[in-house]
Amino acid sequence: MSEKKGSGGARSEKDDEAVQFGDELPVLPIRNAVLFPGAVAPFDVGREKSVALVEDVDNFPSPVIAIFAQKDPATDDPQADELHQVGCAARVLKALKHSSGNYSLILQGLTRIKLETVTQTAPYLKAKVKKLEESGVDDDEAEALSMSLRDIAKQVIQLMPELPREAGSLIDSITAPGALADLVAANLDAPVEEKAQLLETVDAKERIRKVLRLLTRQLEILKMRERINSQIKEEMGKNQREYVLRQQLKAIKEELGEDEGDQGDLDGIEERIAKAQLPTEAEGVAKKQLKRLRNMQVGSAEYTVVRTYLDWILDLPWHVQTPDNLEIAAVRKVLDEDHYGLEKVKKRILEYLAVRKLKKDKKGPILCLIGPPGVGKTSLGRSIARSLGRKFHRISLGGVHDEAAIRGHRRTYVGALPGQIIQGMKKVGTINPVFMLDEVDKIGHDFRGDPAAALLEVLDPEQNNTFADHYLEIPYDLSNVMFVATANVADPIPPPLRDRMEILEIPGYTRNEKLAIARQHLIPKQIEEHGITKEMLDIQDGAVDSIIDHYTREAGVRTLERQVASVIRGVAVKIAEGDLTPRQIKDEEGVIEFLGAPRYTSEVAERTEEPGVATGLAWTSVGGEILFIEATKMFGSGKLQLTGQLGDVMKESAQAALSYVRTNSERFGIPKDFLEKSDIHIHIPAGGMPKDGPSAGVTMFTALVSMLTGVRVRHDVAMTGEITLRGRVLPIGGLKEKVLAAHRAGIKRVLIPERNKADLDEVPAEIKNELEFIACTKMDQVLEAALEDKLTPKPASETPVVTPN
Numbered sequence: 001m002s003e004k005k006g007s008g009g010a011r012s013e014k015d016d017e018a019v020q021f022g023d024e025l026p027v028l029p030i031r032n033a034v035l036f037p038g039a040v041a042p043f044d045v046g047r048e049k050s051v052a053l054v055e056d057v058d059n060f061p062s063p064v065i066a067i068f069a070q071k072d073p074a075t076d077d078p079q080a081d082e083l084h085q086v087g088c089a090a091r092v093l094k095a096l097k098h099s100s101g102n103y104s105l106i107l108q109g110l111t112r113i114k115l116e117t118v119t120q121t122a123p124y125l126k127a128k129v130k131k132l133e134e135s136g137v138d139d140d141e142a143e144a145l146s147m148s149l150r151d152i153a154k155q156v157i158q159l160m161p162e163l164p165r166e167a168g169s170l171i172d173s174i175t176a177p178g179a180l181a182d183l184v185a186a187n188l189d190a191p192v193e194e195k196a197q198l199l200e201t202v203d204a205k206e207r208i209r210k211v212l213r214l215l216t217r218q219l220e221i222l223k224m225r226e227r228i229n230s231q232i233k234e235e236m237g238k239n240q241r242e243y244v245l246r247q248q249l250k251a252i253k254e255e256l257g258e259d260e261g262d263q264g265d266l267d268g269i270e271e272r273i274a275k276a277q278l279p280t281e282a283e284g285v286a287k288k289q290l291k292r293l294r295n296m297q298v299g300s301a302e303y304t305v306v307r308t309y310l311d312w313i314l315d316l317p318w319h320v321q322t323p324d325n326l327e328i329a330a331v332r333k334v335l336d337e338d339h340y341g342l343e344k345v346k347k348r349i350l351e352y353l354a355v356r357k358l359k360k361d362k363k364g365p366i367l368c369l370i371g372p373p374g375v376g377k378t379s380l381g382r383s384i385a386r387s388l389g390r391k392f393h394r395i396s397l398g399g400v401h402d403e404a405a406i407r408g409h410r411r412t413y414v415g416a417l418p419g420q421i422i423q424g425m426k427k428v429g430t431i432n433p434v435f436m437l438d439e440v441d442k443i444g445h446d447f448r449g450d451p452a453a454a455l456l457e458v459l460d461p462e463q464n465n466t467f468a469d470h471y472l473e474i475p476y477d478l479s480n481v482m483f484v485a486t487a488n489v490a491d492p493i494p495p496p497l498r499d500r501m502e503i504l505e506i507p508g509y510t511r512n513e514k515l516a517i518a519r520q521h522l523i524p525k526q527i528e529e530h531g532i533t534k535e536m537l538d539i540q541d542g543a544v545d546s547i548i549d550h551y552t553r554e555a556g557v558r559t560l561e562r563q564v565a566s567v568i569r570g571v572a573v574k575i576a577e578g579d580l581t582p583r584q585i586k587d588e589e590g591v592i593e594f595l596g597a598p599r600y601t602s603e604v605a606e607r608t609e610e611p612g613v614a615t616g617l618a619w620t621s622v623g624g625e626i627l628f629i630e631a632t633k634m635f636g637s638g639k640l641q642l643t644g645q646l647g648d649v650m651k652e653s654a655q656a657a658l659s660y661v662r663t664n665s666e667r668f669g670i671p672k673d674f675l676e677k678s679d680i681h682i683h684i685p686a687g688g689m690p691k692d693g694p695s696a697g698v699t700m701f702t703a704l705v706s707m708l709t710g711v712r713v714r715h716d717v718a719m720t721g722e723i724t725l726r727g728r729v730l731p732i733g734g735l736k737e738k739v740l741a742a743h744r745a746g747i748k749r750v751l752i753p754e755r756n757k758a759d760l761d762e763v764p765a766e767i768k769n770e771l772e773f774i775a776c777t778k779m780d781q782v783l784e785a786a787l788e789d790k791l792t793p794k795p796a797s798e799t800p801v802v803t804p805n
Contacts, residue, residue: 021089025066025113026053027125028090031073034195035088037109038179039186046102047076053124054095054103063092066113066129069196080118080127086200089113089129109182112202132202134178142177145208152215153184156222178204181211190214239297246298266294272314279318282474286313309411312418312472316425321432321480325389326357334387339376340517345369345504349384352482366459368440368485368498371506372620372737374556377486378438384484385434393424394436397451401444406454408471418471421458421478432480440497441487452494459483459500507736508555508624510764511548511744518544522561530568537571538584539564546588550598553744555624555737563595570594609715612707614786616699617720617742617750618691619734624741626718629684629696631703636679644684647692653723654682657701660727660779661708668783668791670708680704695732697723698751701779702786711787718742719751719786727779731755736762743767751776751785 028043028050035041045054057063068087070078090107097103112132120126153171174180185198185207194214201207273286289306296303325331328350335346348367356362369377378394385392400406408419417423424435443452457463458478466475485501487493509517523539547567552559570593571583585591588598616627640658642651658680665672682700684691698721706713720738722730731753739760742750752760754775760768774785783791 021062021064023128023130024119024126025064025089025129026056026060027066027068027083027115027118027127028053029068029070029078029083029125031070032192034069034084034186034192034199035067035090035107035109036182036186036195036199037088037111038182039109040093041107041109041186043105043107044102045105046100049077049122049124051101051103054092054105056124057092057095064089064110065092065107066090066115066127067107067109068115069192069199073192079121080115080125083115084196084200085115086132086196087113087115087129088199089131109186112199135203142205142208145205145212146175146177146180149180149184149208149212149215152212152219156215156219160222177208181207184215185211188214189218243297266290269293269310269314276314277319278313279475282313282318285474286310289313305411309471312422312426313474316422316476317429317431319431321430322390324353324356324432325387326353328353328357331387335383338383338386339380340520341509341513342376342380342506345380345506348502348504349387353388363461363479366461366483366485366501368487368493368501368503369506370441370487370490370503372508372555373488374554374558375506375508376556377506378436381434381436381484381486384482388434388482390482391428391430391433392436393428393433394438395420395424396438398439398442399444400451403451403454404470406451406458408469410470411473416471418469419454421467422469422472422476425476425478425481431477432482434482434484437483437485439487440485441489441492452497455497456500459485459497507762508740509557510740510767511545512766513764514548514557514560515541515544517557518548518560518564522557522564526561526565526568530565530572532568532572532575536575536580536582537568538582539567540584540586542587543567543585543591546591546598547595550588550600551591551595553600555740567591567594609712611710611712612703614699614703614706614713615715615718615745615747616696617718617738618693618695619737624734624737624739626741626745626747627684627686627691627696627699629682629699629703631680631682631700631707633674633678633680633707635677637677638675639679641679641681642683643681644686645690646684647690649694650692650696653694653697654700656723656725657697657704659725660701660723661704663725664727665708668705668709670705674708680707693732694722694730695720695734697721698729698776698779698782702782705783705791706787709787709791711789711791713786714749714788716746716748717751717786718745718747718749719782721751721753721756721776721782723779729753729776729778729782735759739763739767739771743771748772749774749785751782753777 028045030043033041033043045051053065057065066087067090068083068085071082071084072078075082089110089112091110092105093108094106095103096105112134113129114132116128116130118125118127150171157171171180171183174183181198181204185195188195188211198207198210201210269290273283273290276283276286278286289310293303293306293310296306331353332346332350335349339346345367348365352362352365369380371377381394382392397405404419406419406421408422409416418426421435425431425433437455440452440455443455445452457467461479464478464481467478468475483501490498490503519541523544524534527534527537544564547563548560551563554560567585574583592598612631614629616629618625618627640654642654646654661668661670662675665674682703684696698719701723702713702719705711720732720735722732724730735752735756736759739750740763748770749772751774754777757773757775760773774781776782776785
């Protein structure tokens with residue numbers, strides 16, 4: 001930097017004696033600063049008027065100028081009203097000229113002055129000024145305030161290591177209260193407005209109070225900064241120590257050849273991201289998390305969380321898929337090998353394959369197999385996957401009551417994981433597996449959420465291409481997955497979820513189907529599992545028929561398989577004891593040796609040998625069942641008693657049946673006053689099992705008429721249907737399961753509502769050939785087909801004449 005223009009060197013400093021000046025001074029406006037009396041401070045001068053003032057300093061009577069702070073620092077040519085009215089007279093100690101023409105000044109504040117009037121505006125400002133004399137400096141209060149200011153100032157100096165050590169001594173050397181306040185104010189870190197207010201405060205005591213308030217605030221800020229710095233240093237020290245130890249451990253492992261280093265590991269992740277061909281959004285998230293990972297300490301908890309999250313993203317299949325086996329004949333062969341019957345489900349799978357063959361991007365179907373236990377729903381899902389050449393994954397939803405089981409937990413939770421859907425996709429490693437959602441009717445829900453509601457998105461073909469797991473928080477495409485749900489009953493499934501699935505009902509097996517399943521699947525499987533050869537044991541059809549009739553009562557084949565296994569285990573014991581004679585189990589006699597006495601016998605003939613007992617048909621979640629409905633009469637007052645743990649609907653059916661009997665008693669040969677001195681009791685055995693529904697109406701009616709007329713119900717007849725007070729027979733549900741139950745129980749004639757005739761198409765032909773079906777529209781037809789003898793109406797003469805009033 002060069003000195004002031006025209007001078008041969010730097011200005012020499014004036015003597016320290018008091019500088020005298022008049023009441024008119026050149027004005028130098030300054031921005032973003034305030035000069036206090038007694039302070040020495042540098043200023044850069046670059047504006048045209050300011051440079052002109054500096055260059056004219058030598059022509060002044062004394063090197064004193066007036067310093068006023070601007071109100072708005074953005075103003076380049078401030079006028080008098082744009083300056084703070086109180087400023088400071090300053091002596092120019094030194095002026096250095098720069099090559100650019102600007103100056104650097106070193107000024108020393110002398111005394112407070114007040115701007116009176118402007119006397120010159122060009123080439124620079126000049127103004128009349130008035131010296132402001134300080135007041136309130138000669139009493140004890142001022143001294144006390146000064147002491148407080150010194151103490152706090154020293155504390156601030158201790159907390160600011162950037163200040164020179166001599167600052168404390170300088171504070172002690174100043175005795176005048178006003179000068180002390182000005183010195184502290186000049187070095188305060190405060191806005192210009194607040195400093196200008198301090199400069200305007202002439203009273204020394206008031207000025208010290210204001211400075212004390214600002215200084216105390218600064219002290220508190222510095223103390224807080226010190227505490228924060230201490231905490232940071234302590235944490236940094238701990239982290240640095242961990243870092244050094246880990247680096248040493250890393251070096252030791254590298255020497256031993258046990259570790260390739262974390263950096264190499266992260267480079268490997270980066271390479272995996274590049275090769276994974278992730279969707280745009282997933283790739284962006286993975287790269288962002290990897291960048292975070294590089295800046296973390298390896299031992300931190302967050303490092304493990306982010307690393308696990310990246311592993312999940314990269315381990316998921318995004319494009320890998322298995323080619324479908326589109327040969328329909330080969331798929332049909334595999335399905336037939338694994339399961340006997342189930343034609344409706346097999347037909348649906350083949351239809352999907354045919355469409356997929358014609359349209360390659362066809363989305364996977366969402367099927368729901370509903371049927372009683374043991375009919376092969378779960379194993380059918382595995383068979384579907386095998387026939388298509390796809391991977392298979394099963395999720396059991398029975399008892400699940402937390403939404404997170406489907407959608408996963410958010411990563412903010414400790415130990416968070418994706419839901420079972422994403423976990424299953426990672427396990428199978430392809431985007432088009434067969435997903436079995438087992439027991440979808442047994443999902444629970446509580447305060448943690450409703451898993452069934454979470455499944456709505458999974459099982460909706462319009463939404464599941466952007467499935468959002470809470471853990472991943474990245475859309476994942478499930479549209480290529482074939483979902484197969486299973487359930488025993490459709491009613492517990494929420495309607496919105498049921499609406500998203502294609503329902504395929506799997507009824508119970510017929511006797512012949514069970515025989516074929518046992519012959520083709522169960523017996524060979526159990527013989528192999530027990531280490532017995534086919535030559536050593538031959539279980540013939542007669543023995544299997546005996547097991548089906550006398551040792552099982554089920555719609556499926558689970559109990560049948562267990563009983564077959566019991567027979568084979570008995571043979572295994574004989575072989576293990578040394579009896580190697582080949583065995584042939586032909587009939588019931590051979591079965592009794594291993595299973596004991598028969599557990600089930602037909603009770604139909606025995607139960608219906610007396611009047612007042614009729615055989616009904618019921619639907620349950622495990623298939624169809626037969627019900628014996630008993631009616632009896634006793635001395636009483638006309639009450640109807642119902643027992644057997646009946647529901648409200650069934651109780652109302654009994655009331656309707658009795659009302660119809662009373663209304664038409666003469667037609668059935670029953671006295672009109674049969675209820676005046678009698679009570680009627682209707683009972684349905686198996687009282688430990690709740691029963692409900694309207695389909696037992698015709699059975700209760702038939703039992704009542706049989707009891708009141710003394711005519712027995714045929715032992716080979718079973719019936720089902722709802723009744724009305726007008727004697728009509730209304731349709732019911734679950735006909736196929738009820739017919740199968742009747743067939744299992746040895747029934748020969750089944751009475752059904754006329755409007756259920758169309759449902760007989762679902763009944764296997766072999767069953768229809770062995771049973772006689774009578775479709776009824778009115779109760780008279782039911783009685784005619786069910787009772788052993790025809791009813792004789794009472795003679796007309798016995799009928800009292802009813803005349804209107």
